Amino acid sequence: MLKNTYIHIPGVGKALEQKIWASGIHTWDEFLEMTDNISIPSSRKTRICDEIKLSSRHLAARDCSFFSQRLPSAEHWRAYSLFSDSAAFFDIETTGLSPARDRITIVGIYNGSESKTYVRGINLDDMVEEFSKYRLLVSFNGARFDIPFIKSEFPEIEFKQLHIDLMYPLRRIGYGGGLKKIEKLLGICRSEETDGMDGFDAVRLWRQYEKGDKEALNLLVKYNREDIVNLKTIIELTYPKMVEKALKA
Incomplete structure (x- = not known):
């Protein structure tokens, strides 16, 4: 496109x-x-x-910053097919909703074949270098949530790449609501352990982990990993509809 x-x-x-x-x-x-x-x-x-x-x-x-600066942010999705070989699907978990008061607990990054998890107190700082490897970033509600949180804690990350916040192009083709709702509409299934979980559960699991429950962290990591892997599935399923909608507008 x-x-x-x-x-x-x-x-x-x-x-x-x-x-x-x-x-x-x-x-x-x-x-x-x-x-x-x-x-x-x-x-x-x-x-x-x-x-x-x-x-x-x-x-x-392959100058992603040229198109990132020139394209309206709501239209970055148009670059997906030509930059998908350098795409990172990412999602964060936090202790709450405010970048000013709360903290990042987990950052998950999926490059289409391998997922990497960065955990506060273990390896969270390593995600700075990982983000720098990609020309295109894909998130869901990342423009309003994930990126402000990351910039608050890691201002050295400039985010000059193209960034597709899937929430907006998905709305244009009739897929409104949250990520879990859209997954169900597209027939994407979660694992039995994470089915039905949401952001509040992610906060609860982190608190359990801080109290010494390592299994809670394992479940939180699995939940986050499914988020990022499913982002790729979603855009692959819906990108042709996005193109069709744009050309017929």
């Missing part, structure tokens, strides 16, 4: 992007080849062509 995108170009909004698509031009290459098909001033066409060539160079260089 990124190569179908024009709204990252200065001066191009959604209305003009829709006009370009409606003229039968979808990809960047098609725009360069079929500029006569779109009725906009020639000076604007020239600027768009120059920006397409610039975008192509940045894409060839």
Whole structure:
């Protein structure tokens, strides 16, 4: 979808992007080849062509920060198919809801084949280096929750990557509510041990662990791991619908 995108170009909004698509031009290459098909001033066409060539160079260089800065945050999902080979699906657990008062307890990061868990008091600081390895981050409600928490405790993490907060593009295609509800709508099952658990259970398990219950930590880690693994399943199942919805808007 990124190569179908024009709204990252200065001066191009959604209305003009829709006009370009409606003229039968979808990809960047098609725009360069079929500029006569779109009725906009020639000076604007020239600027768009120059920006397409610039975008192509940045894409060839795998420059995620270029697109992260240029794309509206709600449209970062468009880059998924071209940056999925450098994606990290992440989720945090905390002691509560306020970054000012509460603390991160666990950070889970899944790269599509391996999940890594970072636990307060054990290896939490190591996740700073892990985040730096990826060009694309995927979360659910991460823009409002996970990232503010992480920035509060680890301000050295700049988060210049593309970031897909799945909550928003999922809403556009009819999947509202929380992560667990959406999983059920998509037929994604949790393990017997974690089925029905939520964020309040995560807080409870951490408190039990602090009192010496190591099994509580094991269950919390499993719960978090299912969160991050399921994020990949969700976007793989729904990305084609996101593209279809955008192109028909």
